[in-house]
Amino acid sequence: MVSLAKVLTISKELLTPADILIIISAVFLSTWLYYFFWFDNNQQGKADTLLVQYAESLPQEYPLNQDQIINIQGHIGPSLIEIKQGKARFIHSSCRNQFCVFHSWLSVSGDTTACLPNRISISLKGTSSQYDAIAGRQ
Amino acid sequence: MKLHLTTTHQDHRIALLAALAISIHIIESAFPSPLPGIKPGLANVITLFTFIMYGWRAALQVSLLRVIISSLVLGTFLSPTFLLSLSGALLSLCSLIFFQFLFHLLHMKPPSAIGYAVIAAISHMSGQFFIAWYFFIPHPGLFKLLPIFITFAVLLGIVSGIITQLIIKTIKSDTNQ
Structure with missing residues (x-):
């Protein structure tokens, strides 16, 4: 040894x-x-759009400069998503674990969180970002 | 007609080292890894040993043989895994050659196996990472994992460097006696 x-x-x-x-x-x-x-958040793109996707449907876009609460019907129940001061978060979800709610604010382009039981994912996209937030290369 | 193939001493040596590297690679792939993408990389010890003892040509042959034959045995030939393994192996060897040349230019004493192992581990990891990002998961969020991967590469590189150093030392003292 x-x-x-x-x-x-x-x-x-x-x-x-x-x-x-x-x-x-x-x-x-x-x-x-x-x-x-x-x-270092400065080198990452500023986000200006929120993408909300339910299951395999096309992501819906919401502007980040308008404060609002989005109510979206998921697989097992409604989810509430809040947009405030250029940031977005889940404030309520019908799932058991509430991981999406505990993930807190998304603020940088490319940030993503998902509620798997409810089959809803949200992510931030910036026009300055050179990549799509969700789409993959085939 | 009987085919006659003349082999040199160097061929035998490369075959032996490649066989060792392939066996280590296959045994290692049987162990589950705590985090996908992180492996001790013990097969790299053989490549590193060959690079230091017999030069980059031998190391290139050994590492190409290892990647191709072990992928044939494991059934991953020409699959994404194979592409990742190949790109990692080639990039790590290229940066070993580059750094050897660089230290030669700077008139510095070349690094021992430990320094080389750290270089090889970091470049192996980043090569694989960029291929994975470019071809398979082109999501900017993937880069949040890069620091963790590089940290493990440095730590495991130091470990495999120490192993290589011990092997080289043992072999050198055996041949001197």
Whole structure:
């Protein structure tokens, strides 16, 4: 068996400056990726449209600059979706787990949440975003 | 008529290393992974070992043989899995060659297996990730997973680098005796 101490001594003997450079830049790279994709909302597109989709039907579009509450009939009951100050959320759903309600506000283009029991999904789309929020490439 | 094929010592060595890599790849694919897309990548240890000991040509042969033959055995040949595996293997080898050349240009002592393993793991992961994003799931939300994947790649890369380093050290001390 190779003990941990032996591994450490071998690593210490054989780590070259290049190794240390690589490991440090790898750590920096992954930290930066967390920041870039999780916390920096500016680089992601501003959303201006809410897409609401029930089952396999075409998504319906709602503008985000008009505050309103949308009542949509789902597979097992109604769902209430609120649009307020450019953000959107589920405020009520007929499902048991209420994951969609706990997901809270969607604010950035590409944000998506879904109520699977009720077969309703909502996502935000921005005109500045170069990708469709839902459509897939065939 | 009898077909006669002359093989060199190098051919035997590549066949042996490829066989090892294929077996590791197949055994590894039998274990379920906690998160889809994250694997220890132990077959990469063999590619890395070949790259350091015998150069990039041998490593390219070993890794292509591994990807093609193990996909034939697992039944994923020319499937999306195969495409992901191939792109990861090729990109990781390309970046290994690139970094070896870069450190040569900078007149620095080349990295040990640990540095190379981290490079290989990160580029393998990002190669697969971009192919997966471009061809299969072109949704911008997929990028929220990239940091997690890269973190695991760095950690598992260090582990496989230490394993490779131990193998190289053992083999070198055996041949010196």
